[in-house]
Amino acid sequence: MSELHIPGATPARGPTAMQVARDKEDVLVGDEIVRHRLASRVIHWTVAVFFLTALFTGMPVWSPVFGWMANLFGGLSVCRWLHAWLGVAFVAAFLVMFVAWLRDMTFDKYDRRFNVFEYMKFSDKEDPDVGKYNAGQKFFFWAAGLGALAFLLSIAFFVAIVGHIYLSTAAEPGTFRSMTRGTVTKSWARLHHPRWYKEVVGDGKDR
Numbered sequence: 536m537s538e539l540h541i542p543g544a545t546p547a548r549g550p551t552a553m554q555v556a557r558d559k560e561d562v563l564v565g566d567e568i569v570r571h572r573l574a575s576r577v578i579h580w581t582v583a584v585f586f587l588t589a590l591f592t593g594m595p596v597w598s599p600v601f602g603w604m605a606n607l608f609g610g611l612s613v614c615r616w617l618h619a620w621l622g623v624a625f626v627a628a629f630l631v632m633f634v635a636w637l638r639d640m641t642f643d644k645y646d647r648r649f650n651v652f653e654y655m656k657f658s659d660k661e662d663p664d665v666g667k668y669n670a671g672q673k674f675f676f677w678a679a680g681l682g683a684l685a686f687l688l689s690i691a692f693f694v695a696i697v698g699h700i701y702l703s704t705a706a707e708p709g710t711f712r713s714m715t716r717g718t719v720t721k722s723w724a725r726l727h728h729p730r731w732y733k734e735v736v737g738d739g740k741d742r
């Protein structure tokens with residue numbers, strides 16, 4: 536990140552750090568450093584709100600132990616549909632955050648030295664080569680990314696299952712019986728799986 540030094544910028548002589556933080560980050564303003572510009576903060580809190588509300592609407596659907604959480608959103612039936620949409624919103628917001636923060640979250644050679652047990656001592660002596668984010672923070676970023684991906688895949692899988700059920704029943708008559716009776720008609724096989732039909736029927740003689 537380029538260092539934009541705004542020397543001596545104080546409320547009296549220029550923009551305040553908070554004003555600079557509207558559209559710049561990684562810059563020094565007076566005696567403060569801008570770490571997250573407004574867009575970064577907005578996307579972070581959007582992700583956080585969608586994540587937490589998706590969590591709190593999902594828990595009561597998952598188990599009655601968390602039934603009390605449903606009251607926060609107007610009952611269990613609201614939670615059922617709201618949860619799915621909040622999940623989609625979380626993934627969409629996370630995607631924006633992912634693209635925006637990817638560069639800063641790429642692991643570098645210094646991250647190998649990160650020791651979570653040392654870090655948890657919260658001592659004053661931290662690794663002098665730690666950059667904007669330490670390896671633990673980067674790891675959390677990627678873990679959250681994996682979580683969002685898993686959610687996306689689970690939705691995609693749900694859609695795939697619905698498609699699968701439609702194709703194997705209404706869309707292609709004669710398919711469902713293959714999983715009940717175990718058999719299909721020859722015309723079904725000739726139409727949908729011609730090579731398999733030829734392999735099985737061979738010279739055309741019935742077994």
Ligand code: HEM
Pocket residue numbers: 570579582583584586587668671672673675676679
């Ligand atoms: C109320 C809940 C939350 C609070 C109080 C919170 C607070 C913060 C703060 C203060 C930072 C900046 C840390 C720094 O600059 O070093 C941060 C960064 C971050 N937050 Fe959150 N956050 C919350 C929820 C979430 C959620 C739900 C997600 C994603 C699912 C998330 C993802 C991240 C990521 C990826 C970073 C950058 C890496 C890191 O600092 O760990 N946050 N958060």
